[in-house]
Amino acid sequence: MTGTSNIIELLTRNLRQSGIYIAFVLIVLLFTVLTGGTLLSPGNITNLVLQYSYILILAIGMVMIIVAGHIDLSVGSVVALTGGVAAVVVIREGMPWWVGVIAALITGVLVGIWQGFWVAIVGIPAFIVTLAGMLIFRGLAMQVLDNVSLSPFPEEYRQIAGGFSNGLLGGPGYDLFTLVIFALASVGFAVQQWRARMRKLEYKQTVEALWLFAVKVVLVVAVIMAFGWQLANSRGMPYVLVLLAALVLIYGFVTQRTVFGRHIYAMGGNLEAAKLSGVKTRRVNFMLFVNMGVLAAIAGIVYSARSNSAQPAAGNMFELDAIAAAFIGGAAVTGGVGKVQGAIIGGLIMAVMSNGMQIMGIDQSTQNVVRGVVLVLAVAYDVWSKKKASVSS
Amino acid sequence: MNENILEMRSITKRFPGVVALQDVNLQVRRGEIHAVCGENGAGKSTLMKVLSGVHPAGTYEGEIHFESKQVSFSSLNDSEELGIVIIHQELALVPHLSVAENIFLGNEKSRAGIINWHEVNLAAAALLEKVGLRENPVTPVGHLGVGKQQLVEIAKALSKDVKLLILDEPTAALNDDDSAHLLGLIRDLREEGVTCIIISHKLGEIAAVADSTTVIRDGSTVETIDMAEASNNGEDLTRRIIRDMVGRDMENMYPGRDVTLGEEVFRIEDWHVSHPTQRDRKVVDGASLNVRAGEVVGIAGLMGAGRTELAMSVFGKSYGRDISGTVYMHGKPVKIESVSDAINAGIAYVSEDRKRYGLNLIDDIRRNVSASALKRIAPRGWINENEEIAVADRYRTSMNIKAPTVMSVIGKLSGGNQQKVVLSKWLYTEPELLILDEPTRGIDVGAKYEIYSIINKLAASGKAIIVISSELPEVLGMCDRVYTLSSGRITGQVPVEDATQERLMELMTMEKD
Numbered sequence: 079m080t081g082t083s084n085i086i087e088l089l090t091r092n093l094r095q096s097g098i099y100i101a102f103v104l105i106v107l108l109f110t111v112l113t114g115g116t117l118l119s120p121g122n123i124t125n126l127v128l129q130y131s132y133i134l135i136l137a138i139g140m141v142m143i144i145v146a147g148h149i150d151l152s153v154g155s156v157v158a159l160t161g162g163v164a165a166v167v168v169i170r171e172g173m174p175w176w177v178g179v180i181a182a183l184i185t186g187v188l189v190g191i192w193q194g195f196w197v198a199i200v201g202i203p204a205f206i207v208t209l210a211g212m213l214i215f216r217g218l219a220m221q222v223l224d225n226v227s228l229s230p231f232p233e234e235y236r237q238i239a240g241g242f243s244n245g246l247l248g249g250p251g252y253d254l255f256t257l258v259i260f261a262l263a264s265v266g267f268a269v270q271q272w273r274a275r276m277r278k279l280e281y282k283q284t285v286e287a288l289w290l291f292a293v294k295v296v297l298v299v300a301v302i303m304a305f306g307w308q309l310a311n312s313r314g315m316p317y318v319l320v321l322l323a324a325l326v327l328i329y330g331f332v333t334q335r336t337v338f339g340r341h342i343y344a345m346g347g348n349l350e351a352a353k354l355s356g357v358k359t360r361r362v363n364f365m366l367f368v369n370m371g372v373l374a375a376i377a378g379i380v381y382s383a384r385s386n387s388a389q390p391a392a393g394n395m396f397e398l399d400a401i402a403a404a405f406i407g408g409a410a411v412t413g414g415v416g417k418v419q420g421a422i423i424g425g426l427i428m429a430v431m432s433n434g435m436q437i438m439g440i441d442q443s444t445q446n447v448v449r450g451v452v453l454v455l456a457v458a459y460d461v462w463s464k465k466k467a468s469v470s471s
Numbered sequence: 472m473n474e475n476i477l478e479m480r481s482i483t484k485r486f487p488g489v490v491a492l493q494d495v496n497l498q499v500r501r502g503e504i505h506a507v508c509g510e511n512g513a514g515k516s517t518l519m520k521v522l523s524g525v526h527p528a529g530t531y532e533g534e535i536h537f538e539s540k541q542v543s544f545s546s547l548n549d550s551e552e553l554g555i556v557i558i559h560q561e562l563a564l565v566p567h568l569s570v571a572e573n574i575f576l577g578n579e580k581s582r583a584g585i586i587n588w589h590e591v592n593l594a595a596a597a598l599l600e601k602v603g604l605r606e607n608p609v610t611p612v613g614h615l616g617v618g619k620q621q622l623v624e625i626a627k628a629l630s631k632d633v634k635l636l637i638l639d640e641p642t643a644a645l646n647d648d649d650s651a652h653l654l655g656l657i658r659d660l661r662e663e664g665v666t667c668i669i670i671s672h673k674l675g676e677i678a679a680v681a682d683s684t685t686v687i688r689d690g691s692t693v694e695t696i697d698m699a700e701a702s703n704n705g706e707d708l709t710r711r712i713i714r715d716m717v718g719r720d721m722e723n724m725y726p727g728r729d730v731t732l733g734e735e736v737f738r739i740e741d742w743h744v745s746h747p748t749q750r751d752r753k754v755v756d757g758a759s760l761n762v763r764a765g766e767v768v769g770i771a772g773l774m775g776a777g778r779t780e781l782a783m784s785v786f787g788k789s790y791g792r793d794i795s796g797t798v799y800m801h802g803k804p805v806k807i808e809s810v811s812d813a814i815n816a817g818i819a820y821v822s823e824d825r826k827r828y829g830l831n832l833i834d835d836i837r838r839n840v841s842a843s844a845l846k847r848i849a850p851r852g853w854i855n856e857n858e859e860i861a862v863a864d865r866y867r868t869s870m871n872i873k874a875p876t877v878m879s880v881i882g883k884l885s886g887g888n889q890q891k892v893v894l895s896k897w898l899y900t901e902p903e904l905l906i907l908d909e910p911t912r913g914i915d916v917g918a919k920y921e922i923y924s925i926i927n928k929l930a931a932s933g934k935a936i937i938v939i940s941s942e943l944p945e946v947l948g949m950c951d952r953v954y955t956l957s958s959g960r961i962t963g964q965v966p967v968e969d970a971t972q973e974r975l976m977e978l979m980t981m982e983k984d
Contacts, residue, residue, distance in 0.1 A: 352842075
C-alpha cells in the first residue's frame with residue numbers, strides 16, 4: 079500500500095467533499111468581482127464573521143443531528159429563549175454578566191434534555207419533537223421577556239460578540255497581536271499536517287507526493303495569513319472568531335476521531351446494524367440533543383450580545399439557515415454523511431452570498447430566492463454525484 | 472417445442488474498467504424451465520438486466536431476439552409489454568398495501584383513473600388461486616411471510632400476461648416447504664406455456680426442476696446442459712454444474728477438519744422469550760443448549776421455529792420481551808442486558824440479514840470492520856485511524872476480501888465479500904462464542920467454501936461456534952452436533968454421526984404434544 083497518490087486521484091477521490099470547497103472559492107471570487115472588491119475588504123470580512131457567527135455555531139450542532147438521521151427545527155426558538163434568560167438575569171435582575179451566560183447555558187442543557195428525552199427515550203421522530211419545541215420555546219421566550227425586548231446589556235456582555243483583541247502588542251497601523259495569533263495557528267496547522275503525514279508513513283500508507291503536500295500546506299497557510307492580515311488591518315481579531323475556531327476544532331475532532339463521533343455516523347448509516355454492533359443508540363441520541371441545546375444557547379448568547387438586546391422574536395428562521403448550511407456542506411438527507419467542516423463551508427457560502435448581495439443593494443426578496451435556488455442546486459449536486467459514484471462500480 | 476422463444480447473441484456489456492459480460496449466448500426454448508447458474512459476480516444478474524431493459528439497448532453489444540423478432544428495450548416497461556417479467560431476489564412489494572393493490576401496482580384496473588376495487592379484488596383472488604395462495608386479497612402484504620410474498624410477486628407477474636418469467640434466486644429466503652411449493656408452481660406454469668428462467672444457487676433444486684441449464688463463469692457462457700439428456704447418460708448433474716461454475720472439480724463441498732473439543736464455553740438454561748407485541752405468544756419455550764470450545768453446533772429449524780429469535784434474545788436482548796433463563800460463560804452465570812454486555816461477555820452474533828443488521832452499506836470496509844470493537848483502536852476515547860486501516864487491511868488479506876482497498880464502500884461488494892467483512896468485524900471483537908445465522912445465504916459456491924474454511928479455522932483455534940441454517944446439507948456438512956428447534960422448543964440433540972436429513976426433518980417438524 080505504500081506509495082504516493084497523484085493530484086488527479088486526490089481531487090477525484092472525494093469529489094463530494096472537494097466539490098464544496100471549489101464552489102466556495104468560486105462564489106467568493108464571483109462576489110468579490112461583483113462587489114468591486116468590497117467583499118474581501120478588511121472591514122467587511124470582520125463584519126461577515128460577526129454577522130454569521132451564530133448561524134455557524136448552530137450549523138455545527140445541526141450537522142451532527144442530521145448525520146444521525148434527525149433534524150432540529152427548534153434552534154431558532156432556543157436562541158430567543160436562552161438570549162431572553164440571559165437578559166432577564168443580567169438586565170432585569172442586575173446580576174453580573176457571567177451569571178447570565180451560565181443561566182443561558184443551563185437553559186440550553188434543559189432544552190436539550192427535554193428534546194432528547196422525547197426523541198431518544200420515548201422514540202418520537204425528531205421532526206415532531208422539535209416542531210413542538212419550536213412553538214414551546216418561542217412561547218417560553220415571550221413569557222420570560224413579558225413580550226417586550228430587553229436592552230441594553232452591560233459592556234462586558236456585549237464584548238462577547240463585539241469585542242476585539244486589539245492593540246495588545248501595538249503595531250504600525252495594524253494589530254500585531256492578531257498577526258501573531260494567526261502565525262501561531264499557521265505553524266500549528268503545518269506541524270499537525272506534517273506529524274499526520276509521518277504517522278501515515280509509519281503505517282505504510284499512501285500519502286501525496288512531497289511537493290503536493292508542500293503546496294497544500296503553503297496554500298492553506300497563505301489563506302489563513304491573508305485572512306489574518308485583513309482582520310489585523312481592521313479592528314483586530316474578534317473574540318467570536320476565537321470561540322468559533324475553538325468550536326470547529328473541538329467538534330471536528332469529536333466527530334471524526336472519537337468513538338462518540340463514530341457512533342453518530344454508524345447510526346445514520348444503518349441504525350439497526352449500529353444497535354447490533356453495541357452502539358448505545360439512546361445515549362448517543364440523547365447526548366446529541368443536549369449538545370444541540372448547549373450550542374443553541376451559545377448562539378443565543380452571541381446573538382443577544384451582538385444585537386445588545388433580547389427580543390421575543392430573535393432567532394426567527396435561524397433553524398432553516400443552519401439546516402441549509404449542513405446540506406449545502408454535503409450532509410446527506412438520509413443521514414450517515416456530513417462533516418462539521420462541510421457545514422461551516424456551507425454556512426460561509428450562505429454568508430458570503432447574503433453579504434455580497436447586501437453590498438450590491440439587492441433586496442431581501444431576491445436574496446431569498448437566490449439562497450433557495452442555491453440550496454436546491456447543492457443537494458441536487460449531492461444526489462448527482464452519489465448516482466455517478468454508484469454507476470462507476 | 473424446439474422453437475426458441477429467446478435468443479441472446481454475443482452479448483457484451485462493459486462497465487467502466489470491467490467487462491461484465493463477454494460474448495454471452497443464451498438460448499431458451501419455448502415452454503421450458505431454463506436455469507442460469509454461476510458464481511456471484513459471474514454476470515447472471517447483469518445478463519438479466521440486459522434482457523429486461525434495465526441496461527437499455529445501446530449500452531451493450533449483441534442482439535436479443537424474442538419470439539423470432541429482434542428487440543431492443545430502452546426500459547423495463549418495454550420488456551414487460553412483450554411479456555418478459557423479472558422477479559428480483561429482493562422483493563419489490565409495498566408492505567402497507569394490500570395483496571390486491573400490490574398485484575396491480577403500476578397496472579391498476581381503472582376507468583378514467585378511477586379504480587373499481589371490487590373488480591381488482593376479484594381479479595386478485597383469481598390470480599391468488601392460480602398460485603395456490605389462500606389469503607384474502609385485502610390483507611396487507613407486510614402481514615405475510617416471505618414465502619407467501621414470493622407467491623404474490625408471481626401473481627403480479629401473471630397479471631401482466633407473462634410469457635417469459637425470470638426469477639432471481641426465488642427460493643433463497645424460503646424454507647423447504649415453501650421452496651417445494653414454489654417449484655411446483657413453476658412446473659404448473661410450464662404446463663400453461665409460460666417459459667421460465669430461474670437463477671439459483673441451489674443446485675439440487677435446479678437438477679430437480681430445470682429442463683436445461685446454462686452456466687456462466689467470469690462473464691462468459693461455459694455451456695448449456697440439456698438436463699434430460701445428461702441425466703439419461705447417468706451423469707451427476709450437480710457435480711457437472713459445480714465443475715462448470717468454478718472451473719474445477721469440487722471434491723467436497725465441505726472442507727474437512729480435525730475436531731478437538733475443549734471445555735464448555737457457553738450454555739443457556741431454560742430460556743424463554745415472548746413475542747415483542749403479542750405477549751402471550753412464546754417464541755422460545757424453555758430452550759437449553761451448550762457449546763464447547765472448538766465445537767461447531769448446529770441449530771436446525773424451519774422458518775418461524777424461533778432460531779433467529781433465540782439467538783437475538785441471547786445477544787443482548789435484541790429481540791422479544793419477558794426474557795427469562797440463564798446464560799453461562801465458562802460455567803459462570805453472566806448478566807447480559809445489552810448488546811455491549813454481550814460483546815463484553817465474548818459473544819458475537821452474525822445476522823442472517825447482513826444488509827439490514829450487519830453492515831453500514833454507505834461506509835467503507837475499514838469503518839465496518841472496526842464498528843463493534845472501537846475500544847481496541849481507541850483506548851483513550853479517540854480513534855487511531857492509521858491503526859484502524861492497518862487492522863482492516865490485515866483482515867482484507869487474511870479473509871481474502873476482494874476489494875482494491877479498505878476504503879472501498881461496502882455496498883459495492885458482492886454478497887460473499889460483504890459476509891467476509893461482517894465476519895471480520897465480529898472476529899475483531901475477539902469473541903469466544905460466534906453465533907452465525909445463515910452464514911452462507913445468497914453466497915455462491917466458491918465463496919461458501921471459503922466461509923466454511925474460515926469457520927473451521929475458527930473452531931480449530933478454540934472458538935465455540937453456533938451455526939443456524941435452513942440448509943440441512945450445510946448443517947450436516949459443518950456441525951459436530953445438531954439441535955433441532957420446532958415451535959420454539961428444542962426437540963432433539965443429535966451428534967452428526969447419527970444425523971440424517973430425514974431424522975432432522977422429523978425432529979424439526981415435531982408438534983407440541
